[in-house]
Structure formats: structure tokens, C-alpha cells
Amino acid sequence: MPTQQPNMACPSCGAPIDAARRFDEVYHCEYCGNTAYFTQHLAAAGPDGASAAQGAPIAGLYSRFKIGQHGTLRGKLEFNVLGMVQVEYPSGFWTEWRLRVGEQEYWLQEDEGIYVLFDSRPIEEPLPPISAFQPGANLEGWNRLPRWFIIEVAQGKVIGYQGQLPFPPNIGETFTYVDGLGGGQVISMEIDSDGSSAALSVGEPLEYEDIQVAAEETGGW
């Protein structure tokens, strides 16, 4: 059960906030639907007051997950669903679910029935030129990663979000993403539209059966 702290409340409606979220920069209230941006002291409301509409609940998103839900990964690691970001890309949509697993938080990507639990990795070496990222190409010896085979390069766009997230998403923000496979892992990199910064994640693919969601009908494959 989420723990609550009496002096932590939604600045909009006063509903209690899960204490475990006290260091988050953005909080989406499940009760009033408003989004609040916080300083490190969890005090200030959103700077431009426009976030409530952007962060409106996303309806009709068929998924095994919903915010506040809990479950286990591979029958061992308990998780809670904190928030989500919906991304559009040329071929469709994917969803990034923010999970809390123990004391850590991860992104669980859900895309066309496949799930990948991502953890962020620091980028310690200069980024290769964008021309190096072509589907079918191999990237070897960069940033202490295993050799990885690039399977997709395209543009993504944030189209919505919900729940509690570690950063304030910018609706409509576009970025280039590069997905690859290497060493049995999924490697994903998101590069800003102007190429000024990038984020690297390494993930573990999970089968449908690896994830048990509370009160879900179990199925096999």
C-alpha cells in the first residue's frame, strides 16, 4: 500500500500524495486530474498553469497496466505503476510505464505486445554521428556496450502522459530514437531534435508471462 504523509497534498485539491513521490518533479493528481510541478521541497504548483489540460487522463488506452496497479516481475520483484508517457512514432504508438520496483524506478516499454524493462545508462563517450545509426548496422565498442545491431531509427513524439513522473514531459516534443539489440538486451537511445543531448537506456525484454498484474486474467502463449 502506498504510504502517505499528512503534509504532502495536491496543491490543487488537497488530496494526499504518496510520500514515496516526494522527490518527483511532476505529479498528476488522480483525484482532480491536475498536474503539479514541484520544486525539491514539494511546494510550488505548475509554473504556467497549463499542465492540467496537457496531462488530462488518456482514455481508451488498452493495456495490462494502469496507474496505481501493482504486480510482480517474474514472480519475484514487486512493482507499482506510477505513471505513463504515450509516444507516437511512424508505425504506431508505444507506452512508457513508470514502475517502482523496490527502491528503484524503471521504465517499462509496451509496444505491440512486447515489454522491455529499461534502466538508464550514462553516456560517457561522444555520440557517434547520426549516420552510424542505420537499421541493419552494427555498433561496436561504444560507451562500453556490447556490440549491438540496430533495428529501428525514427522520430517519436510525446502525445500524452499520466501519473507521477520524474520529469515534466513536453507534449508535442519530438526526438529521434535508435533501438538495437545486443547481448540479449535491448538498447535504446533518444536524441533531442536538435541533437544537443541524448539519453541511453539498456533494457531486458520480458515475455507476457514474465509480468503478473494483480487481478488480471492469466493467459498463455
Next chain:
Amino acid sequence: MPLEATQIDCKGCGAKVDILAGLRSKTFVCEYCGSVNEGEKVTAVQDMQALRAQYQPWSHLRLGMRAKLLGRDYQIIGRIRSKEQYWWWDEWLLYSDSGFPIWLQEGEGGFTIYRVFYPTYPVNPWTAGSFVKLDSVGGNAQVRERGSGEIVFLEGEFTWSAKPGERTNYLEAFRGKTRYSIEYSEQEIQYLRGEARDSKWVYQQFGISAPVPKPMEFEEPDEWDEDSDSPHPVPAVRSAPKEPLSVGSKILFAVVFLLGLGLLIFSALGSSQAKHFKSFTFKARTASGADDGVMLTDAKGAPIAVTLPSTRGAYELRLASSPLDSAGGLGGGYCWWTQVDFLKERPKAVLKKLEAAAKDEDEAVDEWIRYQVVHRVSAWFGAYWGIDEGERWSETNRVRQHFFRTKDPGPYFLRVYTDNCADYASKAKNPVSQASLTVALYRDVWMTRWTFWAGIVLVGLVLLIMSWRIFT
């Protein structure tokens, strides 16, 4: 439980269209006006009435049908008809209420249920060979097809961007009932893993009681009339691939192939049969210092009759001396020489002519004039010994093999002649005097030819089966 429908306005005609995949729906086709909607745009317009008739599904599956597949409830929300140069196929998109998509690829021999996956060993589809390995478990999968399919019709909705005229490269492979499909373009490589299911099973899951339709006969592509409104024939396309050989079958094929190959090599090497068909042993007699050698064939020097059986191959003549012991001392050696002749009796007319000619020349008629030498084998045997740097050494040479052919099987005469080597001709205690010579005749395996033909049959059988599996 059916998926909950959300209504969206078609950007083409404004009609309310039911959407079942909710926010994940990227493309939907308006069933009224045929507009292919993607986001706020209409990317294509289809003549639904004509195209539905033209590209009707082969099976009884239809949009909206529901089934419990592999433990979950699914509903058909979309269908794509793709076309290759000579064939086409349908892919049904099924969606669960938890947002889990699967694809039912429909072919003549059944269905394949696919889902997207990340392979442990990503294969580059542009450079993949005939076999690919994608999973950490299981062996290689055999590539059975690759090409480029064009979307010619779509109905329903899809969680990805799709429109008529789009082409997708694909590579398909199989291992047992496991199927792999790689769909790829310059922007993306997508891996799908699936399981083959027969039509009857799929029909049962959908609760369809109608019998599975028989596949229509394939028609030659040049007979198709692309402008015709009549439905295209469903060809024998993407038929269920042959099951790969079991481990036992592979071992059996390998053993048969190797056995056949071995027999061919064996026969090609000209190895002889293990058992001789004629063998004679002669006691060596030295020439006691005389210049002439000694006829060993029999005491009177008469040749021995030998019948060579009919054959198209070669005979082996094996000459073997008995062990030759050294005579002791610091060093030395001896040798003896042998000549074996195969003789053919001359025709009487020829013999008379030769005898007459000899008489005319006033020459004595040789006792061997009645024979003609048709084959001659010479060999020598010896033993040498000595001491070299304090080490005693010895060498012997006591077996000789010779292959020969003769065109005419039948009666022959064998004549064996021997003599000491010149250096030892007059030695009284020549050890050769204790030796014996064995002359043995072997039929070559080529003579019976069974190894050759057995090898041809076994190797040919395996190659035939493998060719049939690969090329059909």
C-alpha cells in the same frame, strides 16, 4: 467480452466509425467511404465494394469475430491483403482487451499465429543465408521464403501505419512448428515469432462450424486478369512448409549417405575382394650357379591352366615370398627375381604357320611356341641387413601387387619363372633356396560392381530426397 468501441469521425466522409483498439489505433478504414484514416489525414481511398469482392478472404474469418486463443480472448480488428508477384495472403490483426496484439497469417495449409519479439540473436535480413538462428534455445531455422509484399487492400483498423500500395520486405523461416518472420525496411526491422496451426483448430477457436474451404488451384499468373472484378483465385501460396527432419531421420540420412559415399570410394580405389579365387604356392629352387633360372610352375616346367572369369574390371595378382631371413654376419643381402606370365594358347592355324616358318628358317621349334604371352609381371624379392652406427638394421621386400586387365576371359596358362639376382647366383648357401613363392589371383571389386551401384543408389537416394525438400 467484446472490445469496447469508441467512435471517431472519418476524415473523408464524416461518418462515425467504431474504433476498437482505442488510442493504439493508428490507421482505420472507413467502411462507408473507404477512406484510410491516419491521424487527421486520409492517406488513401479504397473502393470498398469492389475490393471487398475482389479480395474476399479464403477462410470464413471476418472482422469482429472473437476467439479464445492460447488462453486469452481476442477479437479480429483488421485484415491486410498483401500481394507478391504470383501470390497473396491475408494477415488478420487480433487484439485483446489488455492491448495485446497477435497476427494470424492465413495460408493454404493453415494459419500461423505471430507476435512481435526481440530475438536473442538478431539476424540481418539483408544478408541472411538459408538458415538463421534467432533464439537462444533450439537450432537453426530454415529460410523458406523472402520477398516483398504489397498491400492491395485493408479493412478494419491497425495499430501501425498502413495504406494500399505500401511494400514490405519479408523473410520467413521455420523450425518445427515454430515460424519466424522478419519484416524490414530502411527504417525498421521487426521480428515476429509464431506457431503454425491448422485451419480446423483455428475454426474451433472461433466457433466456426463451416467446413474449412479447400484451397483453390493455383492459376498461372499470366492468366490473371487484373482488371477483372472477379475474385482472384487463392493460389497454393505460403503453404505450410515441410516439417524439418527429425534428429533420427537426419542421423539415418547421414549414415545412408556416408555408407553410399564409402562404397563409391571403396569401389573407385580398386580394392580387391578379400578372398582370392586362385592361389598357387611354389617352392623356390635356385639355379645353382647356372645362367638360366628355374621354371617353378611344375616339376616339368609345364604351365598351369587358369580360367579368368568374365569381368569388366581389373584382376589383382599378388606375389608373396615366404619370410626371408638374414644370413647373419655384419651385413649382406640377397634377392631373387620372378616372372609370371599369363599365356594364351595360339589357334591351331596360327601355330601351324609359326611351326612352318620356323622349319623354313631351319630353326628348332620352341616348346613354348604354342603359347602367346598376353600378360607378364616381373618382380623381385630380397632381404638386406647390416650394422649402421652400432645399430642393426634389415629390410625385406617380399610382397608385390600388380593389377592387370584382359579383354578376353576364359582359359589361360600360368607360367612362373624364377632366378637368383646375378650377384648371388652361385652362392651355395643362398637362403633363397629355402624360400617359397605364392601366386594368388583376386577379383577386383569392380568386377562384381555391386559396391559401385549400391553406392550410387544410396547417395542418389539421399540427394534426391534432399533436393526434393529444398526445391519444392
